[in-house]
Amino acid sequence: xxxxxxxxxxxxxxxxxxxxxxxxxxxxxxxxxxxxxxxxxxxxxxxxxxxxxxxxxxxxxxxxxxxxxxxxxxxxxxxxxxxxxxxxxxxxxxxxxxxxxxxxxxxxxxxxxxxxxx
Amino acid sequence: xxxxxxxxxxxxxxxxxxxxxxxxxxxxxxxxxxxxxxxxxxxxxxxxxxxxxxxxxxxxxxxxxxxxxxxxxxxxxxxxxxxxxxxxxxxxxxxxxxxxxxxxxxxxxxx
Numbered sequence: 001x002x003x004x005x006x007x008x009x010x011x012x013x014x015x016x017x018x019x020x021x022x023x024x025x026x027x028x029x030x031x032x033x034x035x036x037x038x039x040x041x042x043x044x045x046x047x048x049x050x051x052x053x054x055x056x057x058x059x060x061x062x063x064x065x066x067x068x069x070x071x072x073x074x075x076x077x078x079x080x081x082x083x084x085x086x087x088x089x090x091x092x093x094x095x096x097x098x099x100x101x102x103x104x105x106x107x108x109x110x111x112x113x114x115x116x117x118x
Numbered sequence: 119x120x121x122x123x124x125x126x127x128x129x130x131x132x133x134x135x136x137x138x139x140x141x142x143x144x145x146x147x148x149x150x151x152x153x154x155x156x157x158x159x160x161x162x163x164x165x166x167x168x169x170x171x172x173x174x175x176x177x178x179x180x181x182x183x184x185x186x187x188x189x190x191x192x193x194x195x196x197x198x199x200x201x202x203x204x205x206x207x208x209x210x211x212x213x214x215x216x217x218x219x220x221x222x223x224x225x226x227x228x229x
Contacts, residue, residue, distance in 0.1 A: 006161070032214065043206065043221045044162070093161045097214070106152065107208075107217055109161035 002028050004096050006110030013084055014118055021079045021113045023094030029074035030096035034107060035067070038091045050077045084117045091115075121145050124207055124220030133229055137194040141207035141220045144188065148209040148218070151183050153192045156204045156222070165205075166192065169212075197227045 003026040013019050023033055031052045036044040048069050049057045056069035066088075068080040077096075081088055091114050095107040124141045131137055139153075150169045154162035166181035168174045168190075174181045182191040190209075194201055207220040 004161075034216070041224075043219050046216060049216060091159070095161075106150075106164065106167050108164060109154070112159070112161045114159065 002096070002098050002108040004094065004108045004110040006094055006113055008113060009111060010114045012116045012118065015085050016083055019081045019084055019115060021092055021094070023077045023079070023096070023110050025075045025096040025108070028096070028098055028100065031074060031099065032097040033071060033077040034095045034097070035069060035077075035079050036093045036095065038093060044093065081115065084115070086117045089115055089117045119144060121218050122207065122209065122220045125223055126221050128224040128226060130226045130228060131197055133197060133199060133227055135197050135227070137197050137201070137225060139192040139205050139223050139225070141190050142188055143209060145211070145218070146188070147211040149212045150210045151181070151190050152208040152217070153181055154206040154208060156206060162206055199227050199229060202226045
């Protein structure tokens with residue numbers, strides 16, 4: 001199956017700093033990538049949809065100025081958590097949509113990034 | 119009412135058992151159905167992808183879709199301890215629409 005990588009896998013930072021997370025589709029081009037957040041023992045919560053070459057679409061309640069998304073190429077999307085605070089500590093997962101599948105709706109997920117803000 | 123309902127479990131079965139995981143949904147626009155497996159602290163891994171009613175088999179896994187009842191299932195035969203994970207159902211209306219996930223079922227296969 002298609003492979004999506006995510007970097008870093010784990011990051012610890014001080015409150016007030018910014019953290020950038022990269023998501024790459026390794027063996028296919030992804031015009032659309034998604035960013036999710038997951039709290040312990042809960043399902044995935046979609047934060048935003050990232051479209052290559054255009055602005056991201058944020059879900060209701062997600063602060064676009066806090067969670068900056070850039071999708072500059074067909075294989076790379078980045079999520080920057082600006083001025084991070086302890087409540088931003090979470091597991092962040094990206095996915096990439098493989099348009100080669102029927103309906104083009106299969107999403108392949110990265111391994112996730114665990115963010116801890118002290 | 120949630121668009122997708124999934125029993126959170128936990129579900130505990132002995133090794134070798136047949137496992138049945140289920141989701142129901144209310145949105146008749148959903149056309150594409152997926153099952154993901156997620157190990158603790160890892161990203162979800164795509165197991166099965168279907169876009170029509172009926173059965174689809176892949177090794178020990180069988181996905182079943184009944185659109186008339188708005189009900190999907192994942193069967194795992196000869197379950198192994200390595201199958202212990204959380205299983206998420208997901209579905210979409212197609213055309214690039216975002217996925218709607220179930221809450222996930224936690225499965226534990228015991229020796």
